[in-house]
Amino acid sequence: MRTRNKPWAAERLADYPHYAVPVPENVKGNWSEDFGNHNPLHIEVGTGKGRFVTEMARANPDVNYIGIELSESVIVTALDRVIEADLPNVKLLNINAEDLTAVFEKGEVHRVYLNFSDPWPKNRHEKRRLTYKKFLDLYKTVLPEKGEIHFKTDNQGLFEYSLQSFSAYGLLLTYVSLDLHKSDFEGNIMTEYEEKFSNKGQRIYRCEVQYQ
Template sequence: MRLRNKPWAREKIEQHPQYIVPSPENLKGQWHEAFAEKQPLHIEIGTGKGRFITEMAKAHPDINYIGIEIYESVIVAALDRLIEADLPNLKLLNVNATDLKNFFEKSDVDRVYLNFSDPWPKVRHEKRRLTYKDFLKLYEDILVDGGEIHFKTDNLGLFEYSLMSFSEYGLLLKFLSLDLHQSNYEGNIMTEYEEKFSNKGNRIYRCEVKYR
C-alpha cells in the first residue's frame, strides 16, 4: 500500500494530545487514568482510518478502546473521526505494535482486535505477520489471563496461516466464520477495507481465540 505523504500530519497529531496520547509509556499499568471511567480495555492494532474502533466505542460505552496505528498520514483520518465523535472511551496511539510492552503491562488489556492486517505473503516475511508466534507472545504479555484476540481478514491464505498459528500456540477457538457476511453473526462493525472487499464479492473470514 502506497501512502500519500502528509507533511502536516505530525503537527496536527501534536495539537490533539487529548485524543492521541503523546507519551503512552507514562500510562503503562494505569490506563484507567486516561479515560473518564475505569472499565475493560480493548485495543485494535492497525486501526487505519478509525472507522471500526470509533463505531465500537459508540456501540459499547462500557468499554474503553485504543486504536493503534503506526503511520502518521493514516492516523490523522482516525483523529478526524474522533474529534467529530468526541468519545470519552476512545484514545489513539501513533506507535509501532512491536513496542506494545513499552506501553502496556500484563493485564492492562482485555481484548486485541486484528482487522485486515497486511498478509505479508512471502515466506521470508512471515515474522511480520501480526498472527506470527512472536506477536502472539507479545499480546499474551499485555492481556489479562484468558484474554482474547478477534481477527478478521478477506485473505484466505492469511486466515489459514493464522488458524494454524493460533492452534500451535495453544489458543482456544471460540468462534469461526468462513463467510461472515452470509452468517447469522450479529453486531459486526465493518472496517473501511471490509466494506471495500465485501462489495467486490470477497468472503470475509473471522475468528475469536482465547488464551488459556
C-alpha cells in the same frame, strides 16, 4: 496501496493530545485513570483510518478503546474521525505493534482486535504478520488470563496461516466463520477495507481465540 505522505500529520496529532496520546509510555499501568473509569480496555492493532475503533466506542460506551497505528499519515485520518465523533472512550496511539509491552502492563488490555492486517504473503516476511508467534507473545503479555483476540480478514491465505499459528501456540478457537456476512453473527462493525472488499463480493473470514 501506497499511502500519500502527509508532512503535517505529526503537528496535527500533537494538537490533540487528549485523543492522540503523545507519550503513551507515561500512561503504562494507568490507562483507567487516563480514561477516568475502570471499564474494560480493548485495543485494535492496525487501526487504519479508525472507522472500526470509533464505531465500536460509539456502540459500547462501557468499554474503552485504543486504536494503534504505525503510520502517521494514516492515523491522522483516524484522528479526524475521532474528533468528529467526540467520544470519551476512544484514544489513538501512533506506535509500532512491537512496542505494546512498553505502553501496557500485564493484564491491562482485555481484548485485542486484528482487522485486515497486512498479509505479508512472502515466506520471508512471515515474522511481520500480526498473527506470528512473536506478536502472540506480545498480546499474551498485555492480556489477562484467558484474554481474547478477535481477527478479521479477506485474505484466505492469511486466515489459514493464522489458524495454524493460533493452534501451534495453544490458543483455544472459540468462534470461526468462513463467510462472515452470510453467517448469523450479530453486531458486526465493518472497517473501511471490509466494506470495500465485501462490496466486491469477496468473502470475509473471522475468528475468535482465547489464551489458556
